[in-house]
Amino acid sequence: MNKTVNINLGGMFFHIDEDAYVKLTRYFDAIKRSLNNSSGQDEIIKDIEMRVSELLTEKQKSEKHVVALKDVDEVIAVMGQPEDYIIEDEEKSNQSFNGSGTRKHKKLYRDKEKGMLGGVATGLGHYFGIEAVWIKILFLIFVFAGFGTGILAYFVLWVVTPEAVTTSEKLEMTGEPVTISNIEKKVREEIESLSDKFKNADYDQMGNQVKSGAERISSSFGDFIMTVFKIFAKFLGIILIMSGISTLILLLIGVFTLGSNIFIEFPWQNFVDAGNFTDYPIWVFGLLMFFAVGIPFFFLTLLGFKLLSPNLKSIGNITKYTLLAVWIIAVAIAISVGIKQATELSYDNKVVEKKTININPQDTLFVKFRYNDYYAKGLNHHRDFEFVQDSANNALIYSNDVRLHVLRTDNATAYLQIEKTARGNSFTAAKQRAEKIDYKIQLNGNQLVLDNYFLTGVKNKFRGQEVDVYLYLPEGQLFKPDTSVQDYDDSENDFFNLHFSGDYSYKVEGSKVKCLNCPADENDFDEDADEENNIVTDTVKEVSIKINGKEVLNGKKTTGKLTTDKNGVIIKIN
Structure with a gap:
């Protein structure tokens, strides 16, 4: 039967066998003797106790587990023998004491000392063996490209990842073996770092600050402002890096795609060339944009890296x-x-083509639009500019920029006037481009069929090409537009008011086009409604109206048109 002892080691409570306790006590006494009053001795002993406590905790199988002599021997084998360690010997201080104390696997901690905020990125950098700045850039990529997930991931890691506080934890973070020599070395480095800071400090300035409480408060506030400014500068630097790199990548993609004819022909190359307003190859324009826009963003990217790393x-x-x-x-x-x-x-010009419609005014002229099922699947396929290929694989520009205008003519017969318009750098160039517009109509007796599109070659480029069809109708002409006309009708409503619903017929009468079978509430020019109400319009020079002996219109006289109904009641005065 062995006697057990309860001890508190590194803040942890253990049940330990008496023999194991004696050996562990002698082990710590030997460590204290080996340190021999070196700087930071208490800190080193504390860190060693913390590490031994962690190793013993790993060996506990239950709460009632008793630390035995075997457990202590295994811990000492990991930590190393203190009598083999001599502080004065720099070569031995850099060596491990035992083969079992070789480099361990790294543990993930937050390095708040070297970190900017919570030390998450710096800790990940230690863990994966890369620079922390790349981890920060990766977080920013997820912030912008991942809809803010980078911020969420950062704060989650901040909460779940412990901070490296003790020396042993700092050694585990960098993957160094947690031995007595490494613990002593780490503590001595921290002490020397603090010592250098105190040596380089301006004690006169510090003394002056101590003399004045107001100066101390001002200095603290200034430090706070500088800290906020530094954090903002780092954040701004990351934003500049992200925006600069993204812009450069997009510009580079643009050079290789829009200007792809330098390297390879892409399917959309003709489409890009059709919209090119210059006579230069499109890749030249792409390179110009790459240099004109890319170089400023390149310098912004460098500025961002400079803000992150001033050196x-x-x-x-x-x-x-x-x-x-x-x-x-x-x-x-x-x-x-x-x-x-x-x-x-800067210039626009047109070509005009006239076609006579041999039809009697008493015969009804039927008008409709048609589409080409090779390029579209319906009349509602509206495109001002689209790159297509015909059945012979010829590159073409397809457009639905076609408009119909119904007008009146004094001629005895109806006729059609087709105007094709385009733009160019001169009147001649614009007219030549307009002549190359391919637009077709079909006239069979009293049937007028108009294409709802036109075509032109890609080499003509897109220069505002359009087609206007003017349908001139004589007095008394009957015509019936198809429902397809409503999408392309651009007539003046004062002359021809097309009704979008119903199957209606129209007739030219005077200066108006009258709907013959429209409902009264849909016919804006129905004069029969006025006749049914016997509305009379007459011109008067002056009028003074009294109702029940009282004069209206503020007692003022007026001149204009007087309109009354069949009972003589005044409706309005114009």
């Missing part, structure tokens, strides 16, 4: 001035290209 090496004056010169040249060329681009649309 970052400069790229050199030669590189700076070379990039500045390239940027100035690119901006100048881009401005000249922009001016040339504007001139490409």
